[in-house]
Amino acid sequence: MATPQLTVDCVVFGLDEADQLKVLLIQRKLEPFAGAWALPGGFVHLDESLDVAARRELQEETGVETHFLEQLYTFGTVDRDPRGRVVTVAYYALVNLRDHTVQAATDARDARWFAVSHLPPLAFDHGAIAQYGLQRLRAKIRYEPIGFELLPPKFTLSQLQRLYEVILGAEIDKRNFRKRILKMDLLQPLDEKQTGVAHRAAQLYRFQPERYRQLQRSGFSFEV
Amino acid sequence: MATPQLTVDCVVFGLDEADQLKVLLIQRKLEPFAGAWALPGGFVHLDESLDVAARRELQEETGVETHFLEQLYTFGTVDRDPRGRVVTVAYYALVNLRDHTVQAATDARDARWFAVSHLPPLAFDHGAIAQYGLQRLRAKIRYEPIGFELLPPKFTLSQLQRLYEVILGAEIDKRNFRKRILKMDLLQPLDEKQTGVAHRAAQLYRFQPERYRQLQRSGFSFEV
Numbered sequence: 001m002a003t004p005q006l007t008v009d010c011v012v013f014g015l016d017e018a019d020q021l022k023v024l025l026i027q028r029k030l031e032p033f034a035g036a037w038a039l040p041g042g043f044v045h046l047d048e049s050l051d052v053a054a055r056r057e058l059q060e061e062t063g064v065e066t067h068f069l070e071q072l073y074t075f076g077t078v079d080r081d082p083r084g085r086v087v088t089v090a091y092y093a094l095v096n097l098r099d100h101t102v103q104a105a106t107d108a109r110d111a112r113w114f115a116v117s118h119l120p121p122l123a124f125d126h127g128a129i130a131q132y133g134l135q136r137l138r139a140k141i142r143y144e145p146i147g148f149e150l151l152p153p154k155f156t157l158s159q160l161q162r163l164y165e166v167i168l169g170a171e172i173d174k175r176n177f178r179k180r181i182l183k184m185d186l187l188q189p190l191d192e193k194q195t196g197v198a199h200r201a202a203q204l205y206r207f208q209p210e211r212y213r214q215l216q217r218s219g220f221s222f223e224v
Numbered sequence: 225m226a227t228p229q230l231t232v233d234c235v236v237f238g239l240d241e242a243d244q245l246k247v248l249l250i251q252r253k254l255e256p257f258a259g260a261w262a263l264p265g266g267f268v269h270l271d272e273s274l275d276v277a278a279r280r281e282l283q284e285e286t287g288v289e290t291h292f293l294e295q296l297y298t299f300g301t302v303d304r305d306p307r308g309r310v311v312t313v314a315y316y317a318l319v320n321l322r323d324h325t326v327q328a329a330t331d332a333r334d335a336r337w338f339a340v341s342h343l344p345p346l347a348f349d350h351g352a353i354a355q356y357g358l359q360r361l362r363a364k365i366r367y368e369p370i371g372f373e374l375l376p377p378k379f380t381l382s383q384l385q386r387l388y389e390v391i392l393g394a395e396i397d398k399r400n401f402r403k404r405i406l407k408m409d410l411l412q413p414l415d416e417k418q419t420g421v422a423h424r425a426a427q428l429y430r431f432q433p434e435r436y437r438q439l440q441r442s443g444f445s446f447e448v
Contacts, residue, residue: 002270005227006311046226046309050300074298074313076274085270087230089298089311 004076004085008054009041009126011072011090011133012064014097014113015150019162021116022097023130026061026108032082033123035109039130040064041088042107054091062111063103066093068149072133080125088124092133094149141167145186145222148207156194156202157181164224180224186212228300228309232278233265233350235296235314235357236288238321238337239374243386245340246321247354250285250332256306257347259333263354264288265312266331278315286335287327290317292373296357304349312348316357318373365391369410369446372431380418380426381405388448404448410436 012024025037042057044050051069059065069091076087097113104111114120116134121127141147147163148155161177181187188208193201212222236248249261266281268274275293283289293315300311321337328335338344340358345351365371371387372379385401405411412432417425436446 003227003229004268004270006230044228044300044311046228047302049302050298050311071297073295074274076268076313078271078273087268087274087313089300 004087005083006044007041007086007088008044008050008057009039009088009090009129010054010058010069011039011092011130012058012062012066012095013092013116013133013137013150014095014100015163015166016097016113019159019166021166022113023116023119023133024062024064024102025112025114025120025122026104027110027112028123029107029109036123037114037120038123039090039126040108040111044089050089051091054089058093060106061104061108063105064093064095064100066095068095068146069093072129072136075125075129077125088129090129090133092136094137094146096150096152098152138167138169142224143222145207145209145212151207154190154192154204154206156204158202160205177224184215184220184222186215186222228311229307230268231265231310231312232268232274232281233263233312233314233353234278234282234293235263235316235354236282236286236290236319237316237340237357237361237374238319238324239387239390240321240337243383243390245390246337247340247343247357248286248288248326249336249338249344249346250328251334251336252347253331253333260347261338261344262347263314263350264332264335268313274313275315278313282317284330285328285332287329288317288319288324290319292319292370293317296353296360299349299353301349312353314353314357316360318361318370320374320376322376362391362393366448367446369431369433369436375431378414378416378428378430380428382426384429401448408439408444408446410439410446 014022016022026040028034028036028038040058040061044053054069072090072092074089102111119130150163151159157178161172165172186208187205190204190206192204194204238246240246250264252258252260252262264282264285268277278293296314296316298311298313326335343354374387375383381402385396389396410432411429414428414430416428418428
């Protein structure tokens with residue numbers, strides 16, 4: 001029986017040193033849309049699960065490996081691909097951009113980080129998929145501690161606050177934010193301070209995922 | 225290129241007259257799992273979007289048409305279907321069970337409502353998909369006014385409260401619940417009272433979707 005073809009595509013978010021929210025794009029080598037920018041992705045192989053396909057395509061086309069990858073939504077309008085009927089399972093991933101060197105390969109001529117606020121026109125319906133990913137990220141960082149995936153393992157409370165401000169697109173009251181975050185008891189203060197600042201170096205913290213899982217089991221809800 | 229086949233499956237929830245939460249299942253006519261109970265669903269045609277395929281399969285196999293249908297998750301482990309590689313896009317739907325007569329047809333030998341708490345063993349990974357749907361419903365009725373889809377157009381506050389209690393599996397304080405619900409100003413009190421009760425007939429209400437959309441635009445968040 002004739003069946004739609006199946007691809008996976010990844011909306012990968014990163015935060016750069018200037019606290020700008022970025023999305024990883026590849027420049028397509030092949031038709032359709034050769035030369036256009038697109039989300040990393042490709043066809044699902046028969047012998048791999050969807051998650052595995054998403055990680056494989058991301059790694060092949062950009063060199064990026066991610067710890068946090070979640071399914072976003074499956075896009076399947078009839079005319080979304082000029083090659084014929086192609087349904088795509090979209091994923092979103094969060095990476096600490098400072099840890100990743102991007103390296104284009106296979107079907108990607110180039111791979112680069114673009115500011116979310118200045119994305120180029122994208123191939124297929126990838127522009128809509130990227131916006132959907134951004135919406136999900138905005139909703140989800142408020143009730144799940146996923147924002148830490150975008151930060152270095154050791155961070156200051158100011159870095160964490162800026163992350164929320166950048167993603168939510170709104171200023172946050174510093175005092176309330178700190179109180180709320182520290183009250184949840186998910187951050188471990190480290191015996192270290194920020195380096196590279198002349199004076200008033202800030203306290204560094206570490207997110208404790210095992211502590212979060214423990215609290216979750218007793219009915220705790222994360223909320224920022 | 226060899227590509228996985230693509231199906232859609234629907235977790236359809238309804239609330240019966242005894243306020244029991246139910247799921248609509250079909251009994252499979254064909255192999256694999258002939259005679260077993262399963263979620264209504266089937267293969268996606270080349271010329272239909274995923275949503276259209278889900279509504280078509282549901283209507284064909286059970287006679288049920290639904291207003292509320294949302295994508296749930298796409299299930300694609302390698303070995304989930306003995307026929308070979310089949311990926312399924314799962315949907316969940318909410319219906320006012322009192323309005324629907326179920327009528328099995330096409331690939332379904334029978335179609336029936338089962339209590340969520342007493343589902344039979346299901347074909348494929350449909351048991352896991354149904355549980356996933358239930359989790360989503362539990363999370364979502366708290367922050368989106370979707371529960372009304374399960375009620376008749378005119379309902380009492382007690383009916384609404386029982387709906388929440390049944391889905392969340394927990395008792396709710398009557399006074400707080402009423403206060404919270406009425407404060408959101410989403411319900412229109414009708415010039416009608418409950419019929420069929422001997423005395424103390426309760427006030428009937430109607431949910432106002434247009435009012436909700438209006439409030440949403442001004443930043444309102446639904447929360448129960």
